[in-house]
Amino acid sequence: MISLVFVLALIWARISLAFPAAAVGRPITLFAEAWELARGNYWRLVACLIACCAPFVIFTYGIGSIADVFPSMLRSTSPFLDLAVLFAGAAVVASLLSHIYRRLSPVEPQAAERRAS
Secondary structure: OHHHHHHHHHHHHHHOOHHHHHHOOOOOOOOOHHHHHOOOOHHHHHHHHHHHHHHHHHHHHHHHHHHHHOHHHHOOOHHHHHHHHHHHHHHHHHHHHHHHHHHHOOOOHHHHHHHHO
16 A cells, blocks of 8 residues: 555656646646646755655654654644644645746746747
């Protein structure tokens, strides 16, 4: 089961650049254009995603560990803290993917003309 999750996470990293492309109105296909866009930068993309997600995973694990030690104090607040950490992590990953997409995406012809003039 762990290896399946690992493989799915690696595939998700490869196609994740399709989401910022759709957000800026330049939708690309998941398994053709997004896959090609990450070519040559795939392992850097995976490393960036791990570096962005790791602090949130560690923090969530810490909240769970503290909740195990002090169950009466954190029993009702732990799910809310987990949800807040999940939203913050999602926002950081979305920002990272947007930045990477902006760096890796081909320049639009109109934008190239504006830069040249």
